[in-house]
Amino acid sequence: MSSMNVKTPDILxxxxxxxxxLQSISQAMPTDAKLRWIAALAGAGLREIEVGSFVSPKLLPQMADAAEVVAGAIxxxxxxxxxLVPNLKGAERAIAAGVHKLTMPxxxxxxxxxANIGKTPEEAIAEVAKVRTLVDTLPQDQRPALEVGISTAFGCTMEGPVxxxxxxxxAELLAKAGADSVGLSDTTGYANPAQVKRLFKRLFAGIGAKAGGAHLHNTRGQGLANVVAALDAGVTTFDSSQGGLGGCPYAPGATGNIVTEDLVFLLESMGLSTGIDIDRLIAARAIIQAALPGEPLYGHVPDAGLPKGFVPAALRSDA
Amino acid sequence: MSSMNVKTPDILxxxxxxxxxLQSISQAMPTDAKLRWIAALAGAGLREIEVGSFVSPKLLPQMADAAEVVAGAIxxxxxxxxxLVPNLKGAERAIAAGVHKLTMPxxxxxxxxxANIGKTPEEAIAEVAKVRTLVDTLPQDQRPALEVGISTAFGCTMEGPVxxxxxxxxAELLAKAGADSVGLSDTTGYANPAQVKRLFKRLFAGIGAKAGGAHLHNTRGQGLANVVAALDAGVTTFDSSQGGLGGCPYAPGATGNIVTEDLVFLLESMGLSTGIDIDRLIAARAIIQAALPGEPLYGHVPDAGLPKGFVPAALRSDA
Incomplete structure (x- = not known):
């Protein structure tokens, strides 16, 4: 922030x-549209954006321009x-492109x-340790942060309850392997608020300051209910996707990310500041709609509008 | 319940x-379909159903058969x-039809x-007192319960914040006027979880055992998030609508009731029993679809299905 007077927002x-x-839909967004979208999101007040994935372009052609997108976004x-980097090789490419932060699932x-990465959980943890070692070879001021998200943390479509x-x-093994933060992901949309609150409390107890954010899905309509529970447990970082892009919340197996617009409205209306201007955020949808014609965008707040007399958290006397 | 061993469910x-x-859509459901739907819901374990509204059939022709529906449902x-009864006259008709419980907004x-009922709030409270007097003229074993829901309790599309x-x-005046219970309604979809928790706590503090349930809308996608907050405040009764019928959650001004299927899944997955069988509940949608062709039904759980290994609250060891 440019001014010393600006208070850090409550929630990231x-x-x-x-x-x-973008990786969940078949259309590929052109690189320049990605960069305009990312700039519009940053302009609306978003402070952290996952801009691409360093996987094989054969697997995900939509992510083939990841290095170019990173170079523009930084x-x-x-x-x-x-x-996102699935392994050491991806981390090498992401670091070469200049990312500020790596995230490994x-x-x-x-x-x-x-099924997802062809590795056992033990092998995946060992890969995190390798990336840690790689990061530590860099000069201190060039080291990206290393985040891990534990997927299927709330249940698995193959194994059922986890x-x-x-x-x-x-989470403890990952923290020891060198992750700077370890978050929990409801990859399958199985989580419920009681479970979310319990598990995040245990995460804070287990790894303290290395406890990371919540990546919640809305597959069964429980996304924002789970956010409320995570807030209760002390979580201050939440992943979400503008327009719920790429995940039809009505289709089983779809991504079903919680919708950024609805999440920001939830937080701001509760008096928790995000630093995000909801009107400018909603305006950024036009870039997606122009670049990906016909791709459905979700979200209740963009359709219903803000309540009459709505005041964002940072401007409220009770916040 | 037929067996003495069955525990009362945690949540109504x-x-x-x-x-x-049904009153929010233009098609009218035939009386026999209403009764088959109500029977199917009761068969799925629903213990309380608002079956109609005793208003002028000129205003709401979809509710013209309210007396017949009550006679069948009882x-x-x-x-x-x-x-629902808007006034003394409606209450007289509802009582003649044999309802167990009256609800007044x-x-x-x-x-x-x-704008809604052509009365000031003071006049509406006086009408509740008149209905109380009417109810008390009945023999003790024939008196319906008298519930009041305070609409626009969380904000108003005309006045803004309330x-x-x-x-x-x-709520205190309504309790004094003779309401057996007073609940809070988010008529406009303006509520947020912090507000819901705070206001229900104050309701319990203000009128104690007369504090009623939560009627929450999903207009801005916050419906189930608000349920979590209401649960935290101690609320044990929630209104909802199968398939979110009559309220497109994406349309401003629409009813936007929270969806019964998603609400029951939320509660059961949290370990709070409802007495409701989710599969039988979902099966009841077929009656609506047959009786109201083309009418959209909402809900994530009916589309995504239950999680693998899902166990209802009453059968769980931790519940």
Whole structure:
């Protein structure tokens, strides 16, 4: 922030649309549209954006321009540029492109891990350690932060319920392997508020300051209910996707990310500041609609509008 | 319940679809379809259903058969049959039809009250007192319960924010006027979880055992998030509408009731029993679809299905 007087927002909303959203749809967004979208999101006040994934372009052609997108995004001031890397090779490419932060998915479910990345959870944890070693070879001021998200932390479509002890044990092993933060992901839309609150409380107890954010899905309509529970547990970072892009919340198996617009409205109306201007955020949807014609965008707030007399958290006397 | 061993469910889900849902759409559901739907809901475990509204058939032709529907519904065992009455005259008709419970809407917003029922809030409270007097003329075992829902309790599309002091003062006046219970309604979809928790806590503090349930809307996608907050405040009764019938959650001004299927999944997955069988509940949608061709039904759980390994609250060891 340019002014010393600006209070740090209460909650960090980490936008995953340019990665999680775009990789889940068949159309590819042109690189210049991605960069205009990312700039518009940053202009609306988003402080962290996951801009791409360093995977094989054969697997995800929509992400083939990840290095170019990173190179453009890091020119935007006050923006943390994040990229997903599945392994050491991806991390090398992401670091060469200049990312500020790496995020690695590690699954708590053995079956999901094998199906998704062809590694056991133990092998995935070992890969995190390798990336840590790589990062530590860099000069201190050039080291990206290393975040891990534990996927299927709240249940797996293949294995069903995932034992909470296993999730917490993995978080501890990942912290020891060198992750700077470890978050929990409801990859399958199985989570409920009681479970979310319980598991995040255990995460804070287990790894303290290394406890990361919540990546919640709305597959069964429970996304924002789970946010309320995570807030209760002390979580201050939430992933979400503009327009719920790439995940039809009505289709089983779809991504179903919670919608950034509805999340920001939830937080701001509760008196929790995000630093995000909802009107400018909603205006950024036009870039997606122009670049991806016919792609459905979700969200209740963009359609219903803000309540009469709505005041954002930072301008409220009770916040 | 037929067995003495069956534990009372933790939460009462009060279905409002046959009243709130059906009155908000232009098609009229035939009386026999209404009764088959109500029977199917009761068969799925719903214990309370708002089956109609005793208003002028000129205003709401979809509710013209309210007396007939009540007469049929009260034959179903273990079901509390509820009807909305806007005034004394409606209450007389509802009582003649044999309802178990009357519900009267009273608005916390003066402008909304005048626009909706042509009465000031003070006049509406006086009408509740008249209905109380009428009910008390009946033999003790024939008196229906008298419930009031304070509409626009969380904000008004005409007035904007509604002072919380005014809402609590009205609840106290309504309790004194003879309401058996006073609930709070988010008529406009303006509520946020912090507000819901705060206002229900004040309601419990203000009128104690007369504090009623939560009637929440999903207009801005916050419906189930607000349920979590209401649960935190100690609320145990929630209104909802099967399939979100009659309220497109994406249209401003629409009813936008929270969806019964998603609400029941939320509660059961949290370990809070409802007595409702989700599969049988979802099956009841077929009756609506056949009787109201083309009418959209909402809900994430009916589309996404239950999680693998899902166990209802009553069968869980941790519940």
């Amino acid at each position: 909303v980490s936008e995953v649309g340019p990665r999680d959203g 020119k935007i001031s006050d923006l943390t540029v994040l990229a 590690v699954s708590a479910s053995r079956q999901h891990s094998l 034992p909470e002890d296993r999730v917490i044990e993995m | 889900v009060s279905e409002v679809g046959p009243r709130d849902g 034959k179903i065992s273990d079901l509390t049959v509820l009807a 009273v608005s916390a917003s003066r402008q909304h009250s005048l 002072p919380e002091d005014r809402v609590i003062e009205m």
